[in-house]
Amino acid sequence: MSLRVDLQIISDWIPDGARVLDLGCDNGTLLAHLQQRGVTGYGLEIDNSKFADCIKAGVNVIQADLDQGLPQFADQSFDFVILSQTLQAIKRPDFLLQEIARVGKQGIIGFPNFGHWQCRLQLALGGHMPLSRTLPNEWFETPNIHLCTVQDFDKLCTDKDIQVLSRSIVNHEHKDTLGTRLLPNLFGQIALYQIKKK
Amino acid sequence: MPETIPVDSVGLVTPITLHIDTPITLECGRTLPNYDLIYETYGELNANASNAILICHALSGDHHAAGYHSMDDKKPGWWDSAIGPGKAIDTNKFYVVSVNNLGGCKGSTGPTSINPETNKAYGPDFPFVTVSDWVNSQAVLADKLNIQQWAAVVGGSLGAMQAMQWAISLPERLRHVLIIASAPKLSAQNIAFNEVARTAIKSDPDFHNGHYTEHNTLPRQGLGLARMLGHITYLSDEAMGQKFGRELRNDTIHYDYDVEFQIESYLRYQSSTFVERFDANTYLLMTKALDYFDPAKDFNDDLAATVANIQARSLVVSFTSDWRFSPARSQEIVDALLSAGKDVIYAEIEAHQGHDAFLMPIPRYIDIIETYMQQVAKECEDV
Numbered sequence: 001m002s003l004r005v006d007l008q009i010i011s012d013w014i015p016d017g018a019r020v021l022d023l024g025c026d027n028g029t030l031l032a033h034l035q036q037r038g039v040t041g042y043g044l045e046i047d048n049s050k051f052a053d054c055i056k057a058g059v060n061v062i063q064a065d066l067d068q069g070l071p072q073f074a075d076q077s078f079d080f081v082i083l084s085q086t087l088q089a090i091k092r093p094d095f096l097l098q099e100i101a102r103v104g105k106q107g108i109i110g111f112p113n114f115g116h117w118q119c120r121l122q123l124a125l126g127g128h129m130p131l132s133r134t135l136p137n138e139w140f141e142t143p144n145i146h147l148c149t150v151q152d153f154d155k156l157c158t159d160k161d162i163q164v165l166s167r168s169i170v171n172h173e174h175k176d177t178l179g180t181r182l183l184p185n186l187f188g189q190i191a192l193y194q195i196k197k198k
Numbered sequence: 199m200p201e202t203i204p205v206d207s208v209g210l211v212t213p214i215t216l217h218i219d220t221p222i223t224l225e226c227g228r229t230l231p232n233y234d235l236i237y238e239t240y241g242e243l244n245a246n247a248s249n250a251i252l253i254c255h256a257l258s259g260d261h262h263a264a265g266y267h268s269m270d271d272k273k274p275g276w277w278d279s280a281i282g283p284g285k286a287i288d289t290n291k292f293y294v295v296s297v298n299n300l301g302g303c304k305g306s307t308g309p310t311s312i313n314p315e316t317n318k319a320y321g322p323d324f325p326f327v328t329v330s331d332w333v334n335s336q337a338v339l340a341d342k343l344n345i346q347q348w349a350a351v352v353g354g355s356l357g358a359m360q361a362m363q364w365a366i367s368l369p370e371r372l373r374h375v376l377i378i379a380s381a382p383k384l385s386a387q388n389i390a391f392n393e394v395a396r397t398a399i400k401s402d403p404d405f406h407n408g409h410y411t412e413h414n415t416l417p418r419q420g421l422g423l424a425r426m427l428g429h430i431t432y433l434s435d436e437a438m439g440q441k442f443g444r445e446l447r448n449d450t451i452h453y454d455y456d457v458e459f460q461i462e463s464y465l466r467y468q469s470s471t472f473v474e475r476f477d478a479n480t481y482l483l484m485t486k487a488l489d490y491f492d493p494a495k496d497f498n499d500d501l502a503a504t505v506a507n508i509q510a511r512s513l514v515v516s517f518t519s520d521w522r523f524s525p526a527r528s529q530e531i532v533d534a535l536l537s538a539g540k541d542v543i544y545a546e547i548e549a550h551q552g553h554d555a556f557l558m559p560i561p562r563y564i565d566i567i568e569t570y571m572q573q574v575a576k577e578c579e580d581v
Contacts, residue, residue: 042536048545048562052569055543062532062544072533 003033005174009192010082010108014039018079021103023066023096024086026050028059035059041078067091073103084110088144094156101162101197110192113169115149115185133172134189150185157195165194200266200274206282207274208240208265208289215305218338222300228325231314235339236305237261237297240281241289243343248581250345251287252336252372253277253296254353254360257428257484258476260304263296264289279559286568291575292349299360300335301327301483309479310411322408322479329356329491333363337371349578350374350571351510354556355523356484359491362531366493369509373581374574376567378515379556381527382501382534383492388522391431392485395424399478408479421478422469429468434519434552501534511541513570515563517555518548543570 003011007030014020017038022031025043027050035058043054044064054061064072067090070081081104083096088111090096100107112134113119119130129139137144148156150169157164169188170176179187203209216235223229238261243250253263255276264281266274280286281294298306301324309324340348351372353361358380365375381388399405402420406413430438442461457463497504512535516528525546535542547563549555555563 042542048547048566051543051545051566055566055569055573058573060541060543062536062542063546064544072529072536074537077537 003029005170006084006110006190006192007033009168009170009174010084010110013108013194014080019077021070021073021078021081023070023081023083023100025054025059025061028054028057028061030082030084031059032057066096069095070099070103075102076105078104080104080106080108082108084108085112087111088147090146093146093148094160097156097162097195098160101160101195105196106165107195108192109153109195110190111148111153112144113150113185113188113191114147115151116189117186120186132189150188150191153191153193157193161198162195163198165196167194168192200269200271203266206284207278208282210269211238211240211262211265211267211275213238213261213267213305216339216342218335218342220338222331222335222338224325224331225328226326230300230307230325233300233307233335234305234311235297235300235307235335237295237339238263238265238275239296239343240264240294241292243293243345244578246581247345248347248349249292249575249578250340250343250348251292251294252340252348252351252361252364253281253287253294254332254336254351254357255296255299256353256355256357257488258425258472258481259357260302261296261298261306262304264294277557279557280564280567286564287352287571288568288575291578292571295339295343295345297336297339299327299332299484301480301487303477303480308477309408309483310477319411320479321411322482324479324483326486326490327483328487329359329363330367332360332487333367336360336364337368340371346371347581348372349574349581350376352376352378353380354378355380355553356488356491359488363491363493365508365510365512366504369507372510373577374513374570375508375510376513376515376570377528377531379517379520379523379528379553380531381523382494382504382530384489385527389489391427391522392489395427395485396482398423398427399482405478408482410478416473417478418470418473421473421476421481422466424481425469425472425476426465429465431522432553434521434550436519436550437552437554440550501530502537505531505534505540506538508535508538508540512543513566514542514544515556515566516544516546517551517553517563518546519550520553520555522553 020041022043025045043061081100122130169184169191172189219232221229221231262275263277264275283290298304301308309320313320351361351364358377361375399420402417404415405417445460494501494504516525532544
């Protein structure tokens with residue numbers, strides 16, 4: 001089974017046998033993949049229409065609303081807490097980021113970069129809210145209520161005493177190019193961060 | 199009544215009574231010198247006895263969970279929507295066992311049974327039974343059926359409390375536990391409802407301190423009231439509104455106390471049929487068993503420590519409109535299992551039917567149970 005590219009990058013960051021909490025685990029693809037390498041843990045998901053897939057894949061899925069934080073989990077109780085392509089749909093991303101850093105020894109966070117030049121161009125010259133492959137919904141119907149740029153996220157981490165261990169900023173094909181390396185906030189479409197509490 | 203048995207039904211079933219001569223000492227300290235357990239089975243036990251499922255019933259349930267006793271039956275067993283060939287709990291794959299609990303009134307030893315010491319019915323002198331007592335007696339049945347380990351123990355409401363107790367008390371004897379629409383213990387409000395029900399029964403002049411049989415009567419009024427109250431707590435405001443609204447039985451209001459609204463008619467009908475099929479002393483006992491259930495009391499009220507020895511994987515399910523055992527109560531169980539690092543799946547099903555939703559064929563709910571049980575069935579082959 002081939003994995004979506006961002007999930008492959010995340011998977012590569014996680015060592016065999018780690019204890020993992022996957023926030024917004026969808027149909028359990030990432031956890032099912034990781035479990036083949038002895039990784040254990042849970043997936044949290046608000047939409048139970050995907051639960052049959054999770055069950056078939058042998059994934060421990062827990063119905064939960066991430067806007068409530070992670071009160072059911074103790075401090076530093078997982079090696080990794082993963083949040084992929086969900087941060088922008090959270091009511092208080094700052095609160096959840098702190099929860100991730102509290103519960104996980106490390107956090108892995110992936111989000112669409114709103115600072116990409118196409119987004120900037122659509123707003124600056126087109127005069128309308130940006131639409132893209134990673135952000136396809138119109139402003140009035142989008143679940144993505146808290147979009148941010150790479151620069152914004154860096155600042156949030158600094159403000160909340162969160163250390164960025166590494167980051168991977170790539171284009172929509174999840175490849176890094178000269179542009180994404182030199183000017184990530186302008187040329188990166190997807191940002192993936194590894195973070196921990198300072 | 200079925201003119202023909204549906205193809206996905208277990209069909210006509212005959213209950214079996216197991217007489218047990220080994221005394222059982224109950225949690226209350228009293229001992230039953232011998233007792234009967236009545237049960238039904240559906241499907242076939244496989245060669246290595248690895249495909250057995252125990253179904254635990256709720257407050258007013260019994261051993262008749264699926265199929266029909268005769269072609270004259272108006273309705274099949276209480277969980278026929280989930281148990282049968284090709285159904286969520288597939289009797290082509292599983293050997294399903296469903297037993298009437300001790301203290302019941304449908305064939306297992308209970309208040310209506312003859313006390314061998316007095317040769318009279320136990321009546322109100324039947325000892326108090328608890329969820330742990332039921333688990334212990336069900337384990338005796340498992341031994342008799344040569345089932346060392348259940349593939350799964352399954353229950354809803356009070357049935358789920360038995361399933362949970364199995365996983366806690368006899369961890370090596372089950373591989374999966376399904377805890378549906380339940381709670382780790384009753385809240386003050388839950389106990390309060392039970393106390394109103396008991397007061398209704400006990401204050402009926404025909405109750406005679408539980409000796410109504412000797413007076414050739416039944417506390418119909420009291421038990422009926424208890425059932426009415428129960429029914430209100432099993433349904434949601436929305437479900438009642440959808441089903442009855444403010445609909446009148448006749449077209450006009452009569453300014454009297456006869457049945458005017460359809461909901462009144464429904465409650466009266468439910469209570470009048472219930473009093474003919476259920477024993478008031480059993481009802482009292484079952485509500486006390488609910489009140490007493492609190493497995494964490496032996497673990498300094500630490501639920502995570504209580505579930506620490508569980509070996510089974512858990513599926514916990516709740517329903518959005520269930521206010522008797524709300525999703526928050528199921529989450530207490532889930533949180534304990536999570537903090538103990540156990541394998542657990544938790545689903546909160548969108549449903550308007552209230553607590554009764556656990557008995558309904560709600561597609562998302564049935565799909566999750568069915569998918570889970572298919573995984574359980576696959577493992578049975580490997581055991």
